[in-house]
Amino acid sequence: QTSHRDLNEPLIDHIEGQLFLNETFKIIVEEVLRKGTDVKEKVCEWKEPEELALLLDLELRATGEPQHSLLQRVKDVAKYSVKTSHPRFYNQQFAGVDYHSLAGRFLTEALNTNLFTYEVAPAFVLMESEVLRGLRQMVGWTEGDGIFCPGGSTSNIYAMNLARYRFFPEVKSQGLWGLPRLTIFTSPESHYSVKKGAAFLGLGTDNVILVKVDDGGHMIPRDLDEKIMLAKSQGAVPFLVSCTAGTTVQGAFDPLDLIAGVCEKHKLWMHIDAAWGGSVLFSKQHRQLMKGADRADSVAWNPHKMLVAGLQCSVLLLRDTTNLLKQCHSANATYLFQQDKFYDVNLDIGDKSMQCSRKVDCLKLWLMWKAVGSDGLAERVDRAFIHVRYLVEQMKKREGFHLLSEPEFVNVCFWYIPPSLRGKEGNADYQERLAKVAPIIKERMVKQGTMMVGYQPLGNRVNFFRVIVFSPLVSQKDMDFFLDEIERLGNDL
Amino acid sequence: QTSHRDLNEPLIDHIEGQLFLNETFKIIVEEVLRKGTDVKEKVCEWKEPEELALLLDLELRATGEPQHSLLQRVKDVAKYSVKTSHPRFYNQQFAGVDYHSLAGRFLTEALNTNLFTYEVAPAFVLMESEVLRGLRQMVGWTEGDGIFCPGGSTSNIYAMNLARYRFFPEVKSQGLWGLPRLTIFTSPESHYSVKKGAAFLGLGTDNVILVKVDDGGHMIPRDLDEKIMLAKSQGAVPFLVSCTAGTTVQGAFDPLDLIAGVCEKHKLWMHIDAAWGGSVLFSKQHRQLMKGADRADSVAWNPHKMLVAGLQCSVLLLRDTTNLLKQCHSANATYLFQQDKFYDVNLDIGDKSMQCSRKVDCLKLWLMWKAVGSDGLAERVDRAFIHVRYLVEQMKKREGFHLLSEPEFVNVCFWYIPPSLRGKEGNADYQERLAKVAPIIKERMVKQGTMMVGYQPLGNRVNFFRVIVFSPLVSQKDMDFFLDEIERLGNDL
Ligand SMILES: Cc1ncc(COP(=O)(O)O)c(C=O)c1O
Ligand SMILES: Cc1ncc(COP(=O)(O)O)c(C=O)c1O
Numbered sequence: 001q002t003s004h005r006d007l008n009e010p011l012i013d014h015i016e017g018q019l020f021l022n023e024t025f026k027i028i029v030e031e032v033l034r035k036g037t038d039v040k041e042k043v044c045e046w047k048e049p050e051e052l053a054l055l056l057d058l059e060l061r062a063t064g065e066p067q068h069s070l071l072q073r074v075k076d077v078a079k080y081s082v083k084t085s086h087p088r089f090y091n092q093q094f095a096g097v098d099y100h101s102l103a104g105r106f107l108t109e110a111l112n113t114n115l116f117t118y119e120v121a122p123a124f125v126l127m128e129s130e131v132l133r134g135l136r137q138m139v140g141w142t143e144g145d146g147i148f149c150p151g152g153s154t155s156n157i158y159a160m161n162l163a164r165y166r167f168f169p170e171v172k173s174q175g176l177w178g179l180p181r182l183t184i185f186t187s188p189e190s191h192y193s194v195k196k197g198a199a200f201l202g203l204g205t206d207n208v209i210l211v212k213v214d215d216g217g218h219m220i221p222r223d224l225d226e227k228i229m230l231a232k233s234q235g236a237v238p239f240l241v242s243c244t245a246g247t248t249v250q251g252a253f254d255p256l257d258l259i260a261g262v263c264e265k266h267k268l269w270m271h272i273d274a275a276w277g278g279s280v281l282f283s284k285q286h287r288q289l290m291k292g293a294d295r296a297d298s299v300a301w302n303p304h305k306m307l308v309a310g311l312q313c314s315v316l317l318l319r320d321t322t323n324l325l326k327q328c329h330s331a332n333a334t335y336l337f338q339q340d341k342f343y344d345v346n347l348d349i350g351d352k353s354m355q356c357s358r359k360v361d362c363l364k365l366w367l368m369w370k371a372v373g374s375d376g377l378a379e380r381v382d383r384a385f386i387h388v389r390y391l392v393e394q395m396k397k398r399e400g401f402h403l404l405s406e407p408e409f410v411n412v413c414f415w416y417i418p419p420s421l422r423g424k425e426g427n428a429d430y431q432e433r434l435a436k437v438a439p440i441i442k443e444r445m446v447k448q449g450t451m452m453v454g455y456q457p458l459g460n461r462v463n464f465f466r467v468i469v470f471s472p473l474v475s476q477k478d479m480d481f482f483l484d485e486i487e488r489l490g491n492d493l
Numbered sequence: 494q495t496s497h498r499d500l501n502e503p504l505i506d507h508i509e510g511q512l513f514l515n516e517t518f519k520i521i522v523e524e525v526l527r528k529g530t531d532v533k534e535k536v537c538e539w540k541e542p543e544e545l546a547l548l549l550d551l552e553l554r555a556t557g558e559p560q561h562s563l564l565q566r567v568k569d570v571a572k573y574s575v576k577t578s579h580p581r582f583y584n585q586q587f588a589g590v591d592y593h594s595l596a597g598r599f600l601t602e603a604l605n606t607n608l609f610t611y612e613v614a615p616a617f618v619l620m621e622s623e624v625l626r627g628l629r630q631m632v633g634w635t636e637g638d639g640i641f642c643p644g645g646s647t648s649n650i651y652a653m654n655l656a657r658y659r660f661f662p663e664v665k666s667q668g669l670w671g672l673p674r675l676t677i678f679t680s681p682e683s684h685y686s687v688k689k690g691a692a693f694l695g696l697g698t699d700n701v702i703l704v705k706v707d708d709g710g711h712m713i714p715r716d717l718d719e720k721i722m723l724a725k726s727q728g729a730v731p732f733l734v735s736c737t738a739g740t741t742v743q744g745a746f747d748p749l750d751l752i753a754g755v756c757e758k759h760k761l762w763m764h765i766d767a768a769w770g771g772s773v774l775f776s777k778q779h780r781q782l783m784k785g786a787d788r789a790d791s792v793a794w795n796p797h798k799m800l801v802a803g804l805q806c807s808v809l810l811l812r813d814t815t816n817l818l819k820q821c822h823s824a825n826a827t828y829l830f831q832q833d834k835f836y837d838v839n840l841d842i843g844d845k846s847m848q849c850s851r852k853v854d855c856l857k858l859w860l861m862w863k864a865v866g867s868d869g870l871a872e873r874v875d876r877a878f879i880h881v882r883y884l885v886e887q888m889k890k891r892e893g894f895h896l897l898s899e900p901e902f903v904n905v906c907f908w909y910i911p912p913s914l915r916g917k918e919g920n921a922d923y924q925e926r927l928a929k930v931a932p933i934i935k936e937r938m939v940k941q942g943t944m945m946v947g948y949q950p951l952g953n954r955v956n957f958f959r960v961i962v963f964s965p966l967v968s969q970k971d972m973d974f975f976l977d978e979i980e981r982l983g984n985d986l
Contacts, residue, residue, distance in 0.1 A: 007880070010580070011873055011965035014530065017592025018522060024596035025518055029511060032603040037507065044615075049840060052615055058623040060859070064866040070593065073863060074600060077856065080616045081604045087503070091613060094605065094850075099510025100563065102602060103517035107567060109598040110525040111574045112587065112804055119939065120584060122537075122545055123573050130551040150643035151850040161693055175697025176669040192824035196847055199822075200654055202695025204668025249828050304850065311605055312850050329692075331685035335742050335949040335959070340929075342936040347542060354689050357587075357644040357797065357805050363570065366553070371563055373556040380504055387500070436833075443835040446612065456828040466828070472504035 020067055024074050031075065036083035037097065037473055039481075042449030043089050044082045052080055087473045088451035088481065093248070093276055093305040096471030100371040101310050104364035115148070115358040116336060116350025118343060125347050128362040134369070135301060136317050138281040140294030145325050146317040147352050148361045152275030153193035155300035155316040156242065158354070160184065160197050162298065162318070163240040163269035165328040172328065176202050183207045183231045186242040187219040188459070189250060191273055194242050207236070216405050217252035219243055225262045240269045245290050245299075246277020249458055249466055251409030253277055257292030270296040275314065277409060279306035282374060283381040289408065294319075306384070306410070306470045307377060309365045325352040384410045384470040391469060391479040398483060400490070404464055415464045416441065416486050418493035435462035441490045451485055513560055517567050524568065529576035530590065530966055532974075535942030536582050537575045545573055580966045581944035581974065586741070586769055586798040589964030593864040594803045597857035608641070608851040609829060609843025611836060618840050621855040627862070628794060629810050631774040633787030638811040638818050640845050641854045645768030646686035648793035648809040649735065651847070653677065653690050655791065655811070656733040656762035658821040665821065669695050676700045676724050679735040680712040681952070682743060684766055687735050700729070709898050710745035712736055718755050733762045738783050739770020742951055742959055744902030746770055750785030763789040768807065770902060772799035775867060776874040782901065787812075799877070799903070799963045800870060802858045818845040877903045877963040884962060884972045891976060893983070897957055908957045909934065909979050911986035928955035934983045944978055 035041045047055065056076055065073075083089060085097035113121045115128060132146040149155040164171055168179050176182075182203055186194045188210045198208045209231060212223040228238045241263050243254035256272065263270040272293055278301030280286040281293070293299060297319050304313035318325060330351040337348050350358065369377065388410050395401035395414060399422065404413035418437060424430050438455035445451055455465045467482065528534045540548065549569055558566075576582060578590035611618045625639040642648040657664055661672055669675075675696055679687045681703045691701045702724060705716040721731045734756050736747035749765060756763040765786055771794030773779040774786070786792060790812050797806035811818060823844040830841050843851065862870065881903050888894040888907060892915065897906035911930055917923055931948035938944055948958045960975065 007969040105602040192826040476500040
């Protein structure tokens with residue numbers, strides 16, 4: 001029985017809570033930010049799943065635990081998590097840390113609001129709009145629209161849905177049944193979200209037509225043109241080309257200007273998946289990789305990748321000025337988007353999204369951008385290219401490294417050929433043996449915790465490493481370390 | 494020209510960065526957590542958009558700003574943001590703060606990883622699985638599957654996609670063209686994401702068939718049965734019923750047990766949108782509101798709402814044990830989900846999602862649950878019901894408050910009838926004048942910053958307030974304040 005006095009006490013103890021938060025903050029600074037970025041410390045502390053589950057004492061129980069044991073949990077989670085900010089984490093398209101962004105993320109979490117109405121997110125509605133404007137400007141658009149999405153996959157899928165709606169607005173109410181078979185064009189090296197999206201939107205993965213690429217992984221515009229004509233001749237209706245600016249594995253930039261020509265010829269929606277490569281737009285020196293981007297209808301771009309804005313931070317930018325995003329996605333819920341409010345209800349942007357709750361992902365990018373300026377972000381991009389050039393030069397000087405192709409971005413794809421395989425290219429089992437090298441090196445590196453880098457096969461090319469270099473914490477010495485370490489780990493194979 | 498020495502220096506200054514983070518942390522504690530939860534301080538600091546844009550100096554420039562002016566920005570963003578943790582914020586289905594959850598969120602942000610492989614998120618892959626297990630257990634399932642999604646809307650839409658795939662697996666590759674017209678059943682008081690999802694998935698909003706509700710907003714099982722038969726007789730193929738446990742406006746729980754019977758009869762997928770109401774499952778006293786939930790195929794549940802886990806935290810729980818989630822959503826990208834890894838690749842759960850990057854949303858819930866236990870979470874739910882009962886009792890004692898219906902959950906829907914309208918129910922312009930009351934009171938309250946509560950019309954019922962009470966920071970005194978304040982703000986209308 002709860003007494004009357006109790007009901008006037010909140011269930012949360014602010015003093016105790018703030019103390020806990022303070023202690024956690026200290027652990028974060030020490031374990032994640034200081035040790036977690038120190039090259040003398042490990043990138044990861046490998047444990048087998050069964051052991052880790054025990055170490056973390058994951059079980060959820062009926063009664064709570066005292067503060068000191070909770071703090072131990074916090075320490076353990078930090079300890080056994082991968083240090084993605086570490087200068088030797090090259091495993092994914094995110095890495096490093098920016099303190100202004102991180103400060104923005106803490107503030108976002110504390111403010112705990114939703115980007116659906118001006119009423120509950122006045123600062124962020126305006127801020128998101130400003131950040132989108134700034135990013136659109138990089139693309140070369142002085143007007144347009146856009147939205148932050150929970151990741152680049154969602155941004156890509158939104159683009160597909162918008163394109164479909166632009167050509168067939170009746171799809172929103174009637175579904176696909178009345179429509180001809182619709183087809184999408186992309187390259188086999190595009191991100192898998194294009195296929196996922198086609199399945200999700202009810203279009204079907206068979207209706208994603210793969211356009212040939214050249215050796216470097218670039219979509220071939222002539223093949224695109226031919227495939228479009230072929231599809232039409234088979235009764236399908238092409239509506240969208242999803243090209244890629246910075247492919248996931250090779251880092252290739254599709255020839256946007258030429259593709260734009262093909263899209264214009266056939267009146268198709270041109271989408272650019274620049275989730276990975278979009279950040280080159282900040283660099284005066286490298287933005288030409290995306291020449292023609294301004295001719296697209298939509299651009300997906302993930303500042304959580306190369307710009308180190310923190311997961312997640314992804315935008316879909318649109319050239320559209322007809323409010324397509326809202327028309328396509330709106331449901332006009334009256335409980336949230338009342339029309340009789342005392343302010344301009346165009347500021348209630350929530351109906352532009354498929355989401356209802358939508359996280360504030362703009363503050364971290366805005367604060368970081370404010371802190372270093374567009375010039376500072378450009379410097380990071382330029383620096384990444386310099387590190388990559390150095391790494392590639394050094395690779396060429398060493399016997400065991402064989403590049404897949406000359407990198408045009410910050411992905412460096414290479415095989416490490418251990419001494420026992422050198423000069424054996426002619427042997428029947430060469431490819432088979434080479435395929436096993438990267439997985440073994442990877443296992444050793446993770447278990448020792450010295451660095452992390454990914455590998456994969458691609459088409460008929462067996463397992464090779466893809467090292468990605470862009471973290472602002474990386475220095476040239478780390479590039480030397482990288483090569484030495486691969487040699488050390490793979491020398492006996 | 495960058496010198497060789499420069500290239501060995503990271504672009505980030507750790508000392509300066511950590512100092513900035515420290516200062517931001519102090520601002521968060523003082524402005525957001527201390528003042529932001531103090532009833533003597535304002536809930537919001539209203540500014541017109543033009544003025545606010547200037548105050549925040551939103552513009553993004555080429556050059557960065559010094560630390561002290563960035564800290565001023567942090568303060569300003571905190572100042573002009575709505576204090577959603579404030580005990581007098583009743584505007585949305587999120588409110589309050591839990592310090593353990595917040596600590597988990599800070600740690601999540603600092604660790605900055607992705608929930609797609611065990612390799613980069615060992616602790617979180619195991620933790621997510623454990624949290625899902627714990628939540629499924631509340632539903633009454635000893636096995637099954639599930640995933641954290643970026644919001645309840647996404648969880649609902651996933652359920653629709655999974656149901657479609659279960660019945661017509663060919664949809665993934667071929668799209669909807671070969672299939673008969675599919676229909677979904679839900680009530681008019683269900684969340685708008687059902688319609689958004691139908692549009693997005695290519696099913697079309699016309700194929701969402703609305704089942705009648707009773708006065709309290711509960712779906713009528715007999716009407717459901719009839720509508721299903723009618724749809725079949727018209728050549729459509731019903732495949733999913735989306736019922737709601739805790740509707741957004743009225744907080745109604747659809748009669749799950751009876752609906753389960755109808756779904757079983759017609760062999761349809763039963764989805765429960767328990768985004769809002771799911772948390773009653775923690776309470777021994779109130780879990781009967783969801784009796785029959787274990788008969789469903791899927792349940793969407795948002796711990797970021799009633800459990801105060803922080804935005805966002807939403808799960809889709811599945812009874813399925815056939816790996817449907819993965820089969821339906823997978824794209825088998827070899828660059829991420831290599832099959833020749835040195836650990837059990839079933840731990841690489843990323844292909845279960847439509848997302849590629851997926852935020853870690855489990856840690857905050859796990860840490861909070863660890864801290865207070867299932868019993869502590871149950872206590873919060875029970876307390877919310879007690880506050881609501883008190884609020885309703887007090888309303889009934891006051892002249893100006895008129896309930897829409899007797900609340901069964903923590904939503905209290907009511908009209909405030911100002912003195913000038915009392916006893917005038919017969920007047921021709923009564924409804925029209927009543928409709929204007931809530932918007933005016935709302936404007937006044939926001940401009941004065943004393944509290945925040947939402948209003949909306951529903952069907953033929955004109956604008957009424959929906960006050961939502963569940964924050965663990967709320968005390969009974971706040972309930973009295975709420976009523977006094979509505980009277981103060983609306984007395985002269
Ligand atoms: C080219 C490309 N597009 C899209 C994505 C997906 O972005 P996200 O992981 O944010 O969904 C990625 C990487 O993950 C990518 O490399
Ligand atoms: C019943 C119901 N379902 C779904 C949602 C959507 O959840 P989210 O806002 O996380 O998308 C809400 C509220 O927003 C809701 O009230």
